[in-house]
Amino acid sequence: MIRVDKLHLQYVGAEAPTLTDISFTVARGELVVICGPTGCGKSTLLNCLNGTLHHESSARIQGTVELAGRAMESLSVPEVCRLAGAVFQNPGSQLTASTAELEVAFGMENQNLERATMRERIDTALAATGLSDCRHQRTETLSGGQQQRLVMACVLALQPRMLLLDEPISQLDPQGAGEILRLLDELKSQGGMTIVLVEHRLEDVLPIADRVLLMEEGRLVATMTREALLADLSPLRRLGLNLPHLPDLFERLGRVERPLTAEAAPMLRVQREVPAVVGERGAVLIEVREVTYGYSRRGAALFEGLSLSLRRGDRVALLGSNGAGKSTLLHLLAGALRPWKGSVERPDPAPGCGLVLQNPDLMLFCESVREEVAFAPHHAGVPAGKAGELVERTLARLGIAELGDRAPFALSRGQRLRTAVASVVSREPAFLLLDEPTTGQDREQIDRLMEGLEAAYDVVLFATHDVDTAARHANRILLLHQGRVLADGAPHEVLDNAELLARAAVRQTSLQQYARRLGVRAFTVEALQEVVRP
Amino acid sequence: MSSPMHRMDVRLKMTIGFAMSMVAILVDSLLMLGAGAVIGALLFAACRPTRGQSRLVIFSFTLLVWGMIFSQALFYQNFPRHAILSLLPPNVLMPEGLQVYAEGIRHGLVQSLRLIMLGLTGYAICFSTEPGHFLQGLLAIRVPFGLAFMAVTAIRFLPIFATEYQAVRLAMRLKGYRPLRRGVRDTIRTEISSLRPVLLGAIRRAQEIALSIQTRGFVLGAPRSSLVERRFGAGQWLTVMMVALLIGALLVCKLLFLLYQYQLFYVPALRPLYAFVRAWL
Numbered sequence: 001m002i003r004v005d006k007l008h009l010q011y012v013g014a015e016a017p018t019l020t021d022i023s024f025t026v027a028r029g030e031l032v033v034i035c036g037p038t039g040c041g042k043s044t045l046l047n048c049l050n051g052t053l054h055h056e057s058s059a060r061i062q063g064t065v066e067l068a069g070r071a072m073e074s075l076s077v078p079e080v081c082r083l084a085g086a087v088f089q090n091p092g093s094q095l096t097a098s099t100a101e102l103e104v105a106f107g108m109e110n111q112n113l114e115r116a117t118m119r120e121r122i123d124t125a126l127a128a129t130g131l132s133d134c135r136h137q138r139t140e141t142l143s144g145g146q147q148q149r150l151v152m153a154c155v156l157a158l159q160p161r162m163l164l165l166d167e168p169i170s171q172l173d174p175q176g177a178g179e180i181l182r183l184l185d186e187l188k189s190q191g192g193m194t195i196v197l198v199e200h201r202l203e204d205v206l207p208i209a210d211r212v213l214l215m216e217e218g219r220l221v222a223t224m225t226r227e228a229l230l231a232d233l234s235p236l237r238r239l240g241l242n243l244p245h246l247p248d249l250f251e252r253l254g255r256v257e258r259p260l261t262a263e264a265a266p267m268l269r270v271q272r273e274v275p276a277v278v279g280e281r282g283a284v285l286i287e288v289r290e291v292t293y294g295y296s297r298r299g300a301a302l303f304e305g306l307s308l309s310l311r312r313g314d315r316v317a318l319l320g321s322n323g324a325g326k327s328t329l330l331h332l333l334a335g336a337l338r339p340w341k342g343s344v345e346r347p348d349p350a351p352g353c354g355l356v357l358q359n360p361d362l363m364l365f366c367e368s369v370r371e372e373v374a375f376a377p378h379h380a381g382v383p384a385g386k387a388g389e390l391v392e393r394t395l396a397r398l399g400i401a402e403l404g405d406r407a408p409f410a411l412s413r414g415q416r417l418r419t420a421v422a423s424v425v426s427r428e429p430a431f432l433l434l435d436e437p438t439t440g441q442d443r444e445q446i447d448r449l450m451e452g453l454e455a456a457y458d459v460v461l462f463a464t465h466d467v468d469t470a471a472r473h474a475n476r477i478l479l480l481h482q483g484r485v486l487a488d489g490a491p492h493e494v495l496d497n498a499e500l501l502a503r504a505a506v507r508q509t510s511l512q513q514y515a516r517r518l519g520v521r522a523f524t525v526e527a528l529q530e531v532v533r534p
Numbered sequence: 535m536s537s538p539m540h541r542m543d544v545r546l547k548m549t550i551g552f553a554m555s556m557v558a559i560l561v562d563s564l565l566m567l568g569a570g571a572v573i574g575a576l577l578f579a580a581c582r583p584t585r586g587q588s589r590l591v592i593f594s595f596t597l598l599v600w601g602m603i604f605s606q607a608l609f610y611q612n613f614p615r616h617a618i619l620s621l622l623p624p625n626v627l628m629p630e631g632l633q634v635y636a637e638g639i640r641h642g643l644v645q646s647l648r649l650i651m652l653g654l655t656g657y658a659i660c661f662s663t664e665p666g667h668f669l670q671g672l673l674a675i676r677v678p679f680g681l682a683f684m685a686v687t688a689i690r691f692l693p694i695f696a697t698e699y700q701a702v703r704l705a706m707r708l709k710g711y712r713p714l715r716r717g718v719r720d721t722i723r724t725e726i727s728s729l730r731p732v733l734l735g736a737i738r739r740a741q742e743i744a745l746s747i748q749t750r751g752f753v754l755g756a757p758r759s760s761l762v763e764r765r766f767g768a769g770q771w772l773t774v775m776m777v778a779l780l781i782g783a784l785l786v787c788k789l790l791f792l793l794y795q796y797q798l799f800y801v802p803a804l805r806p807l808y809a810f811v812r813a814w815l
Contacts, residue, residue, distance in 0.1 A: 050749050078751040086749035092694075093742035096687055098664045105761035107750035112759045119761070138664075154750060298585075336704050355708050361735060362698055363705040365727045379710040409734050427709060 001162055001194045002026040007048060007063035018044045020218045022063070026162075026211075031188050031195040033205050036215030037239050037442055039412045042198045043166050045215070048072075049196060050164050051080035068161060078111060085155030087165040091147035095139045100131060100150050103139055107158045118157075125157040129183060144322050145176025152183060162194035163187065169201060170439060173321045173465045174507040177204060184208060200442060202236070203244045203468075203509065207260045214239065230258035240444030245468070245511035249525045253534040262513035268532040274492070274522045282312025285431060285459055286333060286353075291342035293332060301340065302328060302483040310431070310459050317470030317491075318463040320480035321505035326463035327358060329480065330433045333461070354429035358436045358463075360420030364408040369400060369419050372408055376427035390426055397452060398422040414445045421449065431459035438466045447472070468509050471495055471523035479504050492521040539581035539662035544671030546770050547659045550577070553777045554655045558648040560788045561815050564640065567647035574654030581662035591657055595650055602649070603642035610638025665690040670762055680754045687743060694739075699732050787811050 003025045010017040018041050026032050034042050047053045048065055054072045065072040067083045075083070088094055097103040104125055108118045126132045129149040134142060142150060148168055155163065163184075169177035185208045187193040199205045206212075212229045214222040214236075222235050229236070230247045237243065246265055247258040259265035287309045294301035302325050310316065310333075318326045331337040332344055334355035346352045357363055366372040373394050377387035395401040398418045403411060408419050417437065424432070432453060438446050446466075450473040453460050464470055470477060470491070477494040479487040481504040487494045494500070498508055498516065508516070515522040522528035539547070557570050578591065608621075617633035624631040663671075665686045672682035706728060713721050791811040793799035 047745075052745055052748055055748075077748060077753055078756075081749060081751035086745075088742060088746060090742060093739050094746040096683075096690070096743060096747065098667070098690075102761065106747070106752075109758045109760055110751035110753070110756070112757050115759065115761060115763070118759070122761075151746075158750065331704075334708060336708065357701055357705060359698075359701065362701040362731050365702060365706070365724075365730045367727075375711070376709040379712070379716060409730075423709060 001028045001030075001068060002049060002196065003064065003066040004045075004048075005064040005066075007045075007061070007065060009044060009048065009053065009059050009061050011057075011059045016218075018059075018218050019048070022220050024213060024220060024223055026194055026196060028161075028194055029188065029192040030210045031184070031197065031208055032211045032213060033202070033209045034196065034198045034213045034215060035200050035202060035241060036221075037241065038200075038414050038445070040215045041218040042215055046086075046164055046166050046196065046198050050084055050086040051075060051077065052086075055080075081107065081158055081160070082111075083160055084162045084164050085158055085160035087148070087151050087155060087163065087168050089167045089170055091144060091151050091171070092140075094151045094154075095147060098138060099136050100126065100139060100142070100153075101135045103150055104154050104157050107154055111158070121157045121159070125153040128156055128187075129153040130179070143176060144172045145179045148172060148176065148180055149183060152180070156187075162196070165195070165197045165199075167198055167200070169199065169204065173505060174467075175321055175505040177201070178507065181205065181208060200242055202242055206230070206244050227258075230260075240442050242443045243525075245509050245525055246514060249511060249514075249528055252525065252529050253532070255534060259514075260510065262510050262517055265514050265517075268518065268534075270518055270520050270531055271533050272531050274520055274527055274531050282314075282458075284309045284311050285346075286310040287343075287345040288333070289343050289345070291332060291339040291344065293328065293337065293339045295328075297340070303332075303339075304483070305342070306483070306485065307342075308478070308485065308488065310461065312458045313475075314459045314461070315454055315473060315475045316459070316461040316478055317474035317476070318461060318478045318480060319465075319467065319470055319494075319501075319504065319506050320463075321465075323482075324480040324504065325483045326480055327435050330355060330435050330461070330463060334433055352429060353431050353433060354424035354427055356417075356421050356424050356432070356434045356437060358439075360417045361409070363420040363423060364416060367407060368405050369408055369411075369422075370395070370404040372419055372423045373426045375423060380427060390428070394422045394426040397456070398425070399448065399452075414441055417441065418449065421453070425453075425456075430457075431461070432457045434460070434462040436464060437462055438464050438469050465506075467495065467501075467506060467512065468524070471509075471512070479506065481505075491523055495523050496521050537580060537582040537662060539577065539658055542662070543766065543770055544663055544667045545674055545766060546773060547663060548671055548675065549774045549777055551655055551659050553781050554651055556781045557784070558652050560784050562644065563813075563815055564644060564647070566814060567644060567651065570651035571647045571654070574651040574658070577658040578654040578661075581658045583657075583661055587657075587661060591654070595653065598649060598653075599643075599646040602646045603639055606642030606645065607634045607638040608632060610635040610641060612637065612641075670760075673760070674766075678755075679758060691736075691739065695732055695736060698735055699728075702728050702731050784815070788815060791815075 005023050007019055007022040008017055009019040022045060034045060036042055044053070048061070051072055053059055054061060054065070055077055067075065067080065095103055097106055101122055104122045105118050108121060126135055129152050131146065131149055131153055134146060139147065139150065169180050172180065181204060184195060188195055188208065197205060206226060209226050211223065211225050213220055216239060233243055233247060233251050244260060246260060250257050250259065257266055289307055291303055291306045292301050293303045318329065320326050328337065332339060334353050335344065335346065336355065364372055366375055370391060374387060374391045377390050382390065395404055398421060400415060400418050400422060403415060408416060411419065437449065446469055454473065474491060477487065477489065477491050478485060479494055479500065486504050487497065487500050495508065495512060496516065501508060511525060511528060512523050515528055518532070520528065520531055522531060554570065554574065561567055561570070583591070615635045615637045618636045619634040620631060621634065622628065622632035668689065669682055669686040672685070673679060706724070711724060787807060788811065790804060791808055794808055
C-alpha cells in the first residue's frame with residue numbers, strides 16, 4: 001500500500017538532510033508505528049507520505065514515495081486525499097468550520113461531491129467516530145478527544161484507503177486518548193484500514209500495532225514487528241524512549257514473556273510488600289482557605305470552598321481530566337487569578353512562586369535564551385554582576401548552557417520547555433508550579449527535568465495526565481474532578497484506587513493494574529521489580 | 535443564542551450594514567443621524583447582548599462621544615464659528631486663547647452619531663453571527679471561496695490570539711515585569727517583544743491550518759460544492775429591494791442637491807426636493 005525507497009530530504013538552507021536513505025513498505029491493513037527521539041524526522045517523514053512536502057515545499061526530495069502503486073509526483077492533492085487521510089497533533093488547529101457537520105463536509109465540498117452523497121457520508125463518518133449526537137454542535141465546544149475524533153470523521157468521510165496520523169493523542173487526556181486508539185483499532189480490524197502512526201506513547205499504541213519503525217537523526221535504524229521489538233527493548237532504551245511498562249518489567253526480570261496488558265501477564269510471586277514511603281511532612285508554605293472561583297460569575301463556580309495546604313518537601317502531582325480545573329488551581333496558587341471568596345496565603349516576601357504555563361512558547365519573548373533567563377533578575381533589580389552569575393548557574397542547571405545565544409523559538413520543543421522553566425527559575429521562587437510539563441517529551445527528558453527541579457525546591461507542584469510521571473516523581477497526589485478534590489494523599493493511597501481514578505477519568509498504567517492484580521502497592525517498574533520473584 | 539438578529543439571514547445583515555454605512559456617508563442632518571443611531575441601538579438590543587458586551591459598548595461609545603465633541607468644540611477651524619465659552623483669554627498661552635465653539639460641538643455630535651450608528655450596527659452583526667454563517671453569506675454574494683475562507687478563519691482565531699496575548703502578559707507579570715519600572719526605553723522594548731510569541735504562534739497555527747485544509751483536498755480556485763443550500767426567502771428579497779431602493783433614492787436626492795449647490799445643474803421643478811434635502815438630509 002505504501003512504498004518508500006531511498007528517500008532523502010533536505011530543506012533549503014539546512015546544513016544537513018532531515019531524512020537520509022529511508023526505505024520501507026507498509027502492507028494493506030497494517031498498523032505501523034513510527035517512533036524515535038524528538039526532532040529525529042518522524043513528522044517530516046509523515047508529511048512526505050501525505051504529499052504536502054512533494055506538492056508545497058521547496059525542500060529537495062530524492063527517492064521514491066508510492067501510495068497504492070502510484071508515485072507521489074504523479075498524484076494531485078485531491079488524489080492524495082482520496083488515498084491517504086492525514087490527522088495531526090493539535091485538533092484545535094485542524095478545525096475550521098463552525099459546526100461538526102460543516103467540518104466533515106469541508107473535504108467533500110473540495111471534491112465537488114453531490115449534496116446527497118455528502119449527507120450520507122457525514123452520517124456514516126459521525127457514526128463511526130461516535131459523534132452522531134454532536135452533528136450540529138459548535139466545534140469549539142467539543143472536548144479534546146471529541147475534536148480529534150471529529151478530525152478523524154473529516155478524513156473518513158473522504159473514504160481514504162490509508163490513515164496517516166502525527167501524534168494524535170499527545171494533547172489528549174487518558175480518556176480522549178483511549179477513544180482515539182479504540183477507533184483506530186476498529187478501523188484496522190473491521191475496516192482493513194492501513195494506518196501509519198507517529199507516536200512516542202508506546203505503552204498506549206503497541207497493543208494495536210503490527211510493526212514499529214525506529215528513527216534516529218533522520219535515519220531509519222530499525223524496522224521490526226511488535227513481537228521482535230518486545231523481545232529486545234534495548235533499541236528503545238538506547239534512544240531514551242518511553243518503554244512499555246510490563247514488557248520492561250519482564251525483561252528486567254529476565255523472563256521471556258512480554259505482556260502488554262495486565263490481564264495477559266502471568267502472575268509472579270510476590271516476595272515482600274512494597275514499603276510505604278511516608279516522609280515527614282514539613283511546615284505549611286501555602287494555604288488555600290475556602291476558595292470559591294469560576295470562569296464566569298454568571299455561571300456556576302468551578303471551585304466551591306476549596307481548602308488545601310502545601311508543605312515544605314511536597315512533590316505534588318495534580319491529576320485530572322481536561323477541564324477538571326488543574327490549570328485554574330495553578331493560576332490561583334500563583335496569584336495570577338484572584339479567588340471570588342476565600343484566600344490563598346503564600347510565603348513572604350516576593351517572588352514567592354514560579355509558574356510554568358501549559359504552552360511554554362507563550363513564555364518566550366526575548367531574542368536569545370540568555371536574555372530570556374536574564375529577564376526576571378533584570379526586572380527584579382538584581383545587580384548586573386550577580387544577575388549574570390545567576391543566569392549562567394540557571395542555564396547550567398537546566399542543561400541549556402550551550403544554547404545561551406540561540407533564539408528560543410528556533411529550539412526543539414524540549415529545549416523550549418527547559419528555557420521557559422529556566423526563565424522562571426532564575427527569579428529564585430520559593431516554590432514551583434508546572435502546567436503539563438511532560439507533553440511531547442521523552443521519558444529521559446522528563447526524568448532529567450523533574451529530578452533537577454525536585455532537588456532545588458521546597459515545593460514542586462505539577463499538573464499532568466501522565467500517571468507514570470506522577471508515580472515516579474510525586475510524593476503526594478491531588479486528584480481533581482470538576483473542581484473538587486476527589487483524593488489527596490500519598491501515591492500508594494491514591495494510585496491504588498482504580499475506581500476513584502476512573503471517576504476522575506484518569507487511567508492506571510498497565511503496570512499499576514498488574515501490581516493491583518498481584519496485590520502489591522507498586523507504581524513504577526523499579527518498585528515492582530524489587531518485590532517480585534523472577 | 536436565539537435572538538431576532540441571530541435568526542436573521544447573514545445576507546440581510548450585510549445589506550443592513552451596507553445601508554447604514556451609506557446613510558452615515560450621505561446624511562448630515564443631526565436629526566436623521568440621531569434616528570440612525572437609534573436604529574443602530576435597536577439592532578444592538580435585538581441581538582440580546584450580555585451585560586459584559588453592553589458595558590463594553592457603553593464605555594467605548596461614551597469615551598468616543600466625549601472625546602469627539604470636546605476636541606471639535608475646542609479646535610473647530612471652519613467659519614462662521616461662535617464662541618460660547620472662553621476657557622483661556624486671547625494671548626494667554628495661545629494667541630487665540632482657548633474657546634468652546636457652538637459649531638464645533640455640533641460638528642463633533644454629527645461625527646459621533648455617524649460612528650455610533652455604524653459601530654452599534656457592526657457590533658450587532660458581529661455579536662449575532664457565527665464565523666461559519668459569515669462564510670456562507672460571503673460565498674452567497676459571490677466572494678471567492680479562498681478570500682472568504684481566509685477572512686472568516688482570521689476572525690475565528692481572533693479570540694485565540696487575544697487569549698494567547700493575555701497568557702504572554704501573565705508570564706511577563708509573573709517574571710516581575712511592571713511597565714515603566716525600568717524606564718521608558720526598556721518598557722517600549724519589552725512591550726514590542728511581547729508580540730513575538732503571539733505572532734510566532736499565529737504563523738505556526740496558520741501553517742497547521744494550511745496543512746490541514748490541504749490534506750483535505752483544498753485547492754484554491756478549484757470547483758467545489760456546498761452542503762448548505764443558500765435559500766433566500768421572498769420576504770428577505772423584498773426587504774433587500776426596499777433597502778436598496780431607499781439607499782438609491784437617497785443617493786440620487788443628495789447628488790441632485792450637490793449639483794444644484796455647486797451650480798452645475800438646476801431644474802426649477804425640483805425645488806421641493808432641494809428644500810427637503812436641505813431640511814432633512
